[in-house]
Amino acid sequence: MANYPFYYLLLPVVAVGYALFMRSHQKKKTQEYDQQYANFRAGPLAQRLGLQLLKGDPTFNFLVTHANQSVARGATDSKAIDIDIEMAGAPFGVPLAFRYLYRVERETGFNSTTYKTWFNCRMVATAKQSFPPFEVTSRNTSLGRIVRQQTLPDAPTHNPAVDAEFQVTTHEPALAQLLGQILPEFSAFGGAGVHLLGEGQQVSFVMNQTTAPMAPSALYYAEVMTHALSTLAQRLGG
């Protein structure tokens, strides 16, 4: 022991101390952000949007997901991350439902660890009548191309500004033309991106975990989303 210089012993202590400090600093920062964006916690967000929280933790923050203990700790072999939130209402006269499902299971093997992830986040407006299927995606987002879910053909909306910003796909030209009138409201999402799916009587705003439009950036415009989706459903299916 005596042969080692003092700083040989000091360095590991400093390193451990720094790691502990950073961990506590990060935790404090997360708490600060959670407070700063408290209006994006499930409870207050539902209230703000005129929806009722039907299921899930009212304190879960959609913008600061790491403020949730289960998410921050991560999935373990014995305990999965399981966030399941549902809201519903009709703030603009059209039934609106929001679903956020995030589940991660972990299995530690001999030489590999497997994570099984389920993620489903969407706001859904239900119209009175069904309409032809369609899909709308932003052409440019800050996170690259949006993953499309349908194989419908491109359809011009005959609104140059909308056609430049969004890719509209449907078999029905009349529907594309109507979308050309309604979609400008969705321009508010900007680089966050827009992904709309229309099927049956439902129009969904689809959000993702790792690709655009990511749930936190899209939910930042939650008020616009509820209003624009309600208008869209109303115009498409009454």
Add this chain to the structure above:
Amino acid sequence: MHPPAVEMGRKLGTHGSTVAGVGWTLYVGVLLFLSGAVSLLGLTQAAAKIPLSERLPMATAGLVIGVLMLLPALMRTKQRVEVFERGLLWHRLLGTKTLAAGDIQASKLIRHSGRSGQYDEIELELKDGGSYSINGLKEAEQLISYVRSWSNPPPAAVAPSPGGWAPPAGAGGWRPPGS
């Protein structure tokens, strides 16, 4: 022989391959192959001094292991998937495989992360009991999304609702309510 692409409908896109996850295998494979060739052909002064009979076992081992390591990596990098409305063509080093939408029963997207990188694997389970694994494609999430849409197609026709929206007379199309 595969059926012409037109039977599978419109082409939706092409997915090339990445070297993610096979860079290490390629690197070691090339080194082993080159060292085997150098040793076999006596391309360096030191190697040339050793008799061929003594160089042969090591050289052969280098060449064989090198090729075995390079082959899967080359097969990975030389693949490409063309996706259509009702199926896909998987172009590989050793030929093209056609998979029709109706042949596929289930699909899974697996993300592999390790020291040698991260890559995506698409696992396709066929109705005849077979399965395929396509590794290391670009934009794998988009491909799996198309594959999943085959088993969940959008409703083709819209049921007319009484007193509301109705297809325009004669045209057979769709009109928004109130038009």
